Amino acid sequence: GQQVMQIPQYQHVQEGEDFTTYCNSSTTLSNIQWYKQRPGGHPVFLIQLVKSGEVKKQKRLTFQFGEAKKNSSLHITATQTTDVGTYFCAGEKGGGNKLTFGTGTQLKVEL
């Protein structure tokens, strides 16, 4: 079955440092979504990427979808304590909105 791997599993940074998490799918995806889960909370949708090579920005967050539509990355510039949480990628193959979630990257930000 479809697998989505995400690395690293954990990342500990100082406030102001950059952070990147990577997502790799075993199969070609129709789109990829990113979610953020704050400690004690539930996943919240951040963005969806559809096109090959697509790059989208949300303030300090930059999302990329690979040319082959099998990998993606999320980069945060100058992390803040509000960025703390676990970031999940989720790949959709075909239609139906059935997502396969990555294992997540837990980000901790120290002052």
Added chain:
Amino acid sequence: DVKVTQSSRYLVKRTGEKVFLECVQDMDHENMFWYRQDPGLGLRLIYFSYDVKMKEKGDIPEGYSVSREKKERFSLILESASTNQTSMYLCASSFSSGWFHEQYFGPGTRLTVT
């Protein structure tokens, strides 16, 4: 504002008990999903439903069943709870049409089976 609610935040059950987890959404979404979340494993899809009375197995359906009698309500049933079903259970919903398939999650139910 989309709202997905789950019947309990915390639940403790004994091995062998039948457990019902309820999820209700108020956005008239066609799709509903049940996931379990375990450390290091991310979110794994148990069952999903595209419409009333329709259900599809996800990646880990063993030991679970579901019911969707009304569009807004999706129930997860553990026929005979076991300790390896101790987990966080998350319900989600989404529209089926349109370009964006954002899933909206409920707050989760942390189930402990003793």
